[in-house]
Structures are given as structure tokens and as C-alpha cells.
Amino acid sequence: MTSPASSSEVKYLIESSEGNTFDVSGAALRQSNTFNAMFLNIGADGPIPFTDYNEATLKKVFEYCEHSVNEENYSGPKHQDDLSKWDLNFFNEMDQKMFIDVINASNFLDIERLTSYCCERIARMLRGKNTQEMIKVITLPTAEELEAKQKVEEKKAAAAKKVAEKAAETAEKTETLEELPVQQLVQTTRNKLTRKYLSFSNE
Amino acid sequence: MSAAFSLLGLPKNAQRKVLNGFDAVQLINFSLLSNNAKTLVRSLNFTIAQITLCADEDFIEIQAIVDKEQSVGWIFYPPEPSSRIQPVRGTVPIFVPNLVKAEKNFEETIYFKNPKMSISEWLTLIIEVFNHPPILDILWTKPDCLFDMKSIKGIVERFNVGSHFFTRNCGVECAQLALRTMSESRTLAIASPAFANPAEYQDILILNSKSIFIGFSFDFDLKISLDDILIINSKLIHIMSRHITDKTINRYLKHWIQGSNPRMENMRLEFEPNRIFDEEVILRGLKYRRARLIRQNQPKICIRRKDGTNGIIVLHLAETRCFDFYVSN
Incomplete structure (x- = not known):
């Protein structure tokens, strides 16, 4: 079903933690450096197992990748004002749990653009906040x-x-x-x- | 997002990216959350280039230059005075601040209540968070300091003073008192018009700081004499004055040959752009030979002092007119 062909028409099957599979285009998947390092040159004989992440999270991540297929290479986080309406909607419609899951999955898949935008978003949430205001947004790590x-x-x-x-x-x-x-x-x-x-x- | 989430729950790469998105003010505010938060920031090895303390009239300021593009400052305001009696200048102890204003690039500001930290604790925090060596510079800007000098010394006694900057309206007596109280520093930078006459502060010139800079602009009309230059006891000397003549330079070189300024390794005398050097006057009566600096292919003049030490003179005639003199053993 999959091959190391470079055509964007090629679809890959992704397997989530629930054991469900779904299609992702080669062009979208190639935004993941983890995928590039593991499968691009050798191909995959069956579904690619990203089984640490649930289907909803993976679909969200690859939704972003599909959308940004034609964007120029990533060159650093965008300013809030430079984000497109689509980008803003993409982030705004996630609840906190999904947002954190997306960061984790994006980080694992090494999708530089998405990880950086998410992290920049957190940094921006804390911008201009003093200590008392920060504590409302983040909990602190334990000593252990x-x-x-x-x-x-x-x-x-x-x-x-x-x-x-x-x-x-x-x-x-x-x-x-x-x-x-x-x-x-x-x-x-x-x-x-x-x-x-x-x-x-x-x- | 509504509820709080754990930053440490994120992958390390993501944590780094989040904290990389913070400016220096945010990093300090985040570090104030807890020791763990501070440790987390420290582990990312952020750095700053310089920390400067300025004990001004109505507030105390810590400035940090992060890099070429970012400088931040924390301005500390005193508690409300309990009485309206005018304090005796030079006797006021450094206060524990009430309010803090943090600003980035002198623009974006955040106000918050000081978490009962002393100025010294603030300096320690900033130095720790940014993995900075325990060195700070002190800026003096007033004719006479409002605060008790010993109290200022108390703030910085855990650190080394890198430079004393005497600037703006700083007075000679203030500088003298500061240097009597905190004499150990690597650099003295004198940029206040009150220092136009070096004869008034020869006790400062003889201090053995590594570097001394006198004058940073020709608005500051420095009238420095040969005697003043000869008593300077620093390795690196920079003087900006329109009053040093070619004849003075010639006399200086003759004194140097005889053994004056034994500690000096490098001196630059900077002049106004229209200055024309008369080499004949500068070199009159000296034994010298001409050569070229290999790297810059620039003409140089070599002289030798009686003990065999070589001195190299380079006259810069381009944008800035400078007399450079350096010693090579």
C-alpha cells in the first residue's frame, strides 16, 4: 500500500493507540522528521504505528500538516498578528487536553512548525504576566x-x-x-x- | 485554555521552546514561582551579557543587557515614607522595595508588588537564573548619592564589581566616596561633565584598575594634562580630549622611554575628526624606526624604552583620529 515514492498522491496508513487506522497524504507526513527518518527511504509494509497517541490527536496533528503542505519552509514562530484565520481557528477550537496532546504528538513526530507554534502560543499566554498571574495558567513541577x-x-x-x-x-x-x-x-x-x-x- | 497545566508535563524540547519564547522579564517572573521553577529555567542555560546596578534618587534599578536586541530593567520603588522629613543625603540605607516595575527595551512594562526580596536577593536571583558570573557594574548618575555608601557596598559585597560608570550628573566627590568604599573594580569609566578637570581627581587616576576610560564625548570638555596622564596606573587607557597637543604626546613618549607609566599596555587618545597630527612634532627628539602592521598593512612607528621594552605608535587618520600606543615586550 505504501512506497517511498515522492508523489503527494501517495497515502500512508496511520495506526493510533486505539488500533484504528486512517489515511494521511505523503506530503503531509513528510513534514514529520520522525517519519522521514524512519520510513521515507525504506517504505512501510503496513500501517505506521504511532500507537502512543490517540486517533483524535493524530488526526488533529495531520490536519495541520495537510493544511500547511504548500506553506514555505518553517522559519520561526509567527507573531500572533501573522497567523491566518485558519491557524487561529485551528488553535482556538482545541480544549486544553487536546492542545497538550497535540504538543506531545507533534514533538514526537518532530513537526517543527506545529510544535513551535504551540509553544509560542503558551509563551504568549504568559507574556506580560507577573508571578501571581502566571500561577493561574501553569502548575509547577514537583521536586521529584x-x-x-x-x-x-x-x-x-x-x-x-x-x-x-x-x-x-x-x-x-x-x-x-x-x-x-x-x-x-x-x-x-x-x-x-x-x-x-x-x-x-x-x- | 482555562485550567492551569504543568509545564514540566510537556516534552523537554517543548519546554525549551516555551521558555525560549519568554523574554528575560518573563523568565525572572517564572523563576519567582518556586525554587523548582528557577531550577528549570537555570537548566536551560540562558545567559545575559551584563548586569548593572544604579542607585538613583527615588528608585533603584537593575539593568540587564541580554543581547544586542534586548535589554531589560527592574526598577524598585521604596515603601511609602513614614514622615515627610527630608533625608540627609548620603545617609539613607538601601530600602527593601515595595513595588517593582519590570521593563523590556525601556518600553513594555509590568508592575507588581515586590515579594519581600531585598535588592541583593534580586541581584542574586538574576545572576543565578541567567548563569551569570557574580560580576556586576555600578552606575553613578547623581552629584551626590542619596544612599549610604556602606549600604550600597552591603548590596554588592557578594559580587565582584566589574566597572564603575560615572556618568550623567555624577559628581567627583560621589565617585571618590564610591571608590574609597568599593575600590576593587576592573574598569573605571568616566563620562560625566563634572570630571572635566582631572587635577581634581588624581586619587582616582592612580587607582590600579585594569582599564580606565575618560571622556566618551567631546561634549565633555576634558582638560587633561601630561601630569594627569603620567600618574594613571591602568593597563588600558582611553582618553577622549581635544586638549592634548602633539607636543604633549611627544613629551609623554619621552617620559615613557624614561620609565613612566610602567603598567600601561595599551593607550588610545581619541581626537575630533578634524584633528591633524604633526608627526614631526610627535617624534621630535625620539629614536624610532618605521614599519608596517602586518595585519592591517598600516604604518607604525617603533620606539624603545631604556629597559628594552618596545612601544608601537599608530596614528589613525581615518574616521576617528586616534593616537594608539601599545607596549610589546
Whole structure:
């Protein structure tokens, strides 16, 4: 039923967590980097199992993909004002559970455009909010949840620190060897001042 | 969406994308939610380029430059005064703020009640959240500081002071008091018209800061003498003054050859665009040889001091007229 053909007419069968299957066009599916990495070049002999996600969520995700087939390559989140009416409707008609499920599925399928729009939407919901207002929108992670995450991050941070230290060593060396370090420093210092304080008011 | 949802419930990539969509003000507000929230933000390794503290007249401000496009500021307002008695300047302790105004690029603003954090705690939070080294700059803008200098020192004692900026209407006495109280800093940047006469603040010139910048505009009519330049004890010196003559430069070089300014590694004297150097006057009586800077293919003049140290002079005649002098051992 499926082949690695590039024609947008090719349909693929997707299997959801309920065991249901439904068609998705090749063009829509190719927006998923996960699909591209796993199936594009080898084809699939039967339904592609995305069984961690329910049918409604997957259909919603691929609805977005079908719609954005002809859009230019993703180049970063759009501003609220730049979203089309269709995009706004797409997001607005989802309830919170569906929205979170769509983010999870989109993230797994590695659909950069959809994941980024969803995340940008969350960030926008929290824009201009102080702490008391934020707490109405998001719940906080528990200590246990964070502990596990922290351990992984600490390892990465230690490695990054080593790289940064080495870079700093090189930078220091470069500074000493540069013919005119004062030029750079003047520019840096001037930049620091000009934005607000390099004006002589007559207060 | 109506009910609250867990940000940590999202995949890590999505969390990163959400927090990447936050500006620095949002990141700090989010970090204020809890230690866990702060840890989450910290784990994403956001950075800022610079933090500056400014203890102004009616408020205290922390500015953070995130990158070339984004700067943010937190402005802290004092509690309502209990009496209307005019405070004695220089004696007022730093207050625990009542109200905070957070602003991005000096425009978008949010007001909120301070969660009983001191200024020092705010600085610590910002430094932690943005994984910034414990270094901050201090900006001085008033003829005399309203606050008790020891109280300001108390705020920054957990950090290193990178630069003192004396700007706007900052007065010489204010700077002197600040530097007596907090003498250790890497850079001194003097950009206030009150500093036009360096003879009034030679005690500042002799401090052994790594860099000193005097004058940032020709509106600030800096009248610096040879003696003033000779007592500067910094490695990097930048002076912007229309009053330094070619003859003064010549005399400076002769002093340098004799051993003056032993710590100086690099000096730039910046002049107005219409300045014409008279090389003959600058080099009169000096032993020198001409060469070219390899990288910029620019003419340079090499001199040698008595102890064998080489000095290189480059006269910039393009957009900015500069006398550059650097020491190569």
C-alpha cells in the first residue's frame, strides 16, 4: 500500500493507540522528521504505528500538516498578528487536553512548525504576566520530577563548563595578543553606556 | 485554555521552546514561582551579557543587557515614607522595595508588588537564573548619592564589581566616596561633565584598575594634562580630549622611554575628526624606526624604552583620529 515514492498522491496508513487506522497524504507526513527518518527511504509494509497517541490527536496533528503542505519552509514562530484565520481557528477550537496532546504528538513526530507554534502560543499566554498571574495558567513541577531532570542537566552543564573554560582561556589569550584590545573595550564600554546613560541631562 | 497545566508535563524540547519564547522579564517572573521553577529555567542555560546596578534618587534599578536586541530593567520603588522629613543625603540605607516595575527595551512594562526580596536577593536571583558570573557594574548618575555608601557596598559585597560608570550628573566627590568604599573594580569609566578637570581627581587616576576610560564625548570638555596622564596606573587607557597637543604626546613618549607609566599596555587618545597630527612634532627628539602592521598593512612607528621594552605608535587618520600606543615586550 505504501512506497517511498515522492508523489503527494501517495497515502500512508496511520495506526493510533486505539488500533484504528486512517489515511494521511505523503506530503503531509513528510513534514514529520520522525517519519522521514524512519520510513521515507525504506517504505512501510503496513500501517505506521504511532500507537502512543490517540486517533483524535493524530488526526488533529495531520490536519495541520495537510493544511500547511504548500506553506514555505518553517522559519520561526509567527507573531500572533501573522497567523491566518485558519491557524487561529485551528488553535482556538482545541480544549486544553487536546492542545497538550497535540504538543506531545507533534514533538514526537518532530513537526517543527506545529510544535513551535504551540509553544509560542503558551509563551504568549504568559507574556506580560507577573508571578501571581502566571500561577493561574501553569502548575509547577514537583521536586521529584525536577530532580531526575536536574541530574541529566548537571552532567551536560559540567561538560559545557569545561568547553566554556577552554574558550575563555583562548579568549583571554587572544585579548592579550590582539594589537589593540583597548579598541574593543572602548566599544564594549561605550555600548554599555549609550543606550540610556550617555546623555548629560540638566536635571 | 482555562485550567492551569504543568509545564514540566510537556516534552523537554517543548519546554525549551516555551521558555525560549519568554523574554528575560518573563523568565525572572517564572523563576519567582518556586525554587523548582528557577531550577528549570537555570537548566536551560540562558545567559545575559551584563548586569548593572544604579542607585538613583527615588528608585533603584537593575539593568540587564541580554543581547544586542534586548535589554531589560527592574526598577524598585521604596515603601511609602513614614514622615515627610527630608533625608540627609548620603545617609539613607538601601530600602527593601515595595513595588517593582519590570521593563523590556525601556518600553513594555509590568508592575507588581515586590515579594519581600531585598535588592541583593534580586541581584542574586538574576545572576543565578541567567548563569551569570557574580560580576556586576555600578552606575553613578547623581552629584551626590542619596544612599549610604556602606549600604550600597552591603548590596554588592557578594559580587565582584566589574566597572564603575560615572556618568550623567555624577559628581567627583560621589565617585571618590564610591571608590574609597568599593575600590576593587576592573574598569573605571568616566563620562560625566563634572570630571572635566582631572587635577581634581588624581586619587582616582592612580587607582590600579585594569582599564580606565575618560571622556566618551567631546561634549565633555576634558582638560587633561601630561601630569594627569603620567600618574594613571591602568593597563588600558582611553582618553577622549581635544586638549592634548602633539607636543604633549611627544613629551609623554619621552617620559615613557624614561620609565613612566610602567603598567600601561595599551593607550588610545581619541581626537575630533578634524584633528591633524604633526608627526614631526610627535617624534621630535625620539629614536624610532618605521614599519608596517602586518595585519592591517598600516604604518607604525617603533620606539624603545631604556629597559628594552618596545612601544608601537599608530596614528589613525581615518574616521576617528586616534593616537594608539601599545607596549610589546
